[in-house]
Every structure is written in structure tokens, then in C-alpha cells.
Amino acid sequence: MIPTEFLKSREKIQEKKAKRLTQKELMNRASRASHTPGSRMVVTKGYERDVYVSEYAKRRANGVCQLCEEPAPFHTKKGEPYLETHHIEWLSKGGEDTIENTVALCPNCHRRMHSLNAKKDVEKLKVVASKN
Ligand SMILES: [Zn+2]
Ligand SMILES: [Zn+2]
Structure with missing residues (x-):
């Protein structure tokens, strides 16, 4: 393998x-x-994320992407807005699985963060995640 x-x-x-x-x-x-x-x-090395942290981050986002501030692009079969949780400091780089380090993003912005991880975006997300 x-x-x-x-x-x-x-x-x-x-x-x-x-x-x-x-x-x-x-x-x-x-x-x-x-x-x-x-x-x-x-x-693949996988990380066990805390489901409560993830759920909290999604509820805090209230159906709106925390980077582009647009509503989730679609709803899941269960009728929930589809957002993905993202760790601002990546878990693979030692980031913590906490609500202060977790945000909810639309798939576009999530890809953007993993592709660019632009400083300006990171700073914005840090501010957003620090609010409860
Ligand atoms: Zn977005
Ligand atoms: Zn991510």
C-alpha cells in the first residue's frame, strides 16, 4: 500500500x-x-473530527457561507442547507478541532481555501470564528 x-x-x-x-x-x-x-x-491518514464542533459551526453559520456570505448552494435531502466545515488552521498542520478554529463554508469557498488559503480569507474567517 x-x-x-x-x-x-x-x-x-x-x-x-x-x-x-x-x-x-x-x-x-x-x-x-x-x-x-x-x-x-x-x-489515507484521516482525522476524527468532533461532531459537536462541526454541528455548532454549521448552526452558527445559519445556512450562509462564512466566507462569501452567500446562502448555501443547495439543501440536503433532509432539507438542511449544504455547507462544509473547514478548519482555519488545518488539522494536518496541527490546527485544533475547536469552534474557534472551525467555520462553515460553501463547497466553492471550501475549495478556494484548500487551493489558495489566501491570507486575507484566513484573517476574515478567524474573525468570524471568534464570534459565538
Ligand atoms: Zn462561499
Ligand atoms: Zn477544509
Whole structure:
């Protein structure tokens, strides 16, 4: 078994290579791709999040994303606004699973935080999470 981090970093290297190809080269490679994806057994390190912290953060958000301040993009089958909880200081980087470090975000903003983690956004979320 190999760690997911390894697969991801290899994928990143390949993505960089793919970006440098000309349209023709890319077309060539893409059309020769095997139709069935390869599969590997991987191990992922997971974190046990506190469900009460998560529920508290969602209730505090009251159906509104705490970054873009727009209403949740859809409701779950149970009729609850769909928001995802995010740890401002990532758990993988030693962040705490507390209400002061947890916010509720729409999927867009959640991706944004994991992709950019822009300082301005982080600061905004810290202020939001410090209010009860
Ligand atoms: Zn949002
Ligand atoms: Zn997150």
C-alpha cells in the first residue's frame, strides 16, 4: 500500500508535464490513454473530527457561507442547507478541532481555501470564528 500523498505528488508532476505539451502532443497522448484507469490500494491518514464542533459551526453559520456570505448552494435531502466545515488552521498542520478554529463554508469557498488559503480569507474567517 502507498500513501495518498505519494499518489498526489506524482499526479502533480504529471500534470505539469501535460501542461507543457502542445495541443497536438496532448491529443496524441490523451487518445492513447488506456480506457480503464489503473487502481492501487492506498492508505489515507484521516482525522476524527468532533461532531459537536462541526454541528455548532454549521448552526452558527445559519445556512450562509462564512466566507462569501452567500446562502448555501443547495439543501440536503433532509432539507438542511449544504455547507462544509473547514478548519482555519488545518488539522494536518496541527490546527485544533475547536469552534474557534472551525467555520462553515460553501463547497466553492471550501475549495478556494484548500487551493489558495489566501491570507486575507484566513484573517476574515478567524474573525468570524471568534464570534459565538
Ligand atoms: Zn462561499
Ligand atoms: Zn477544509
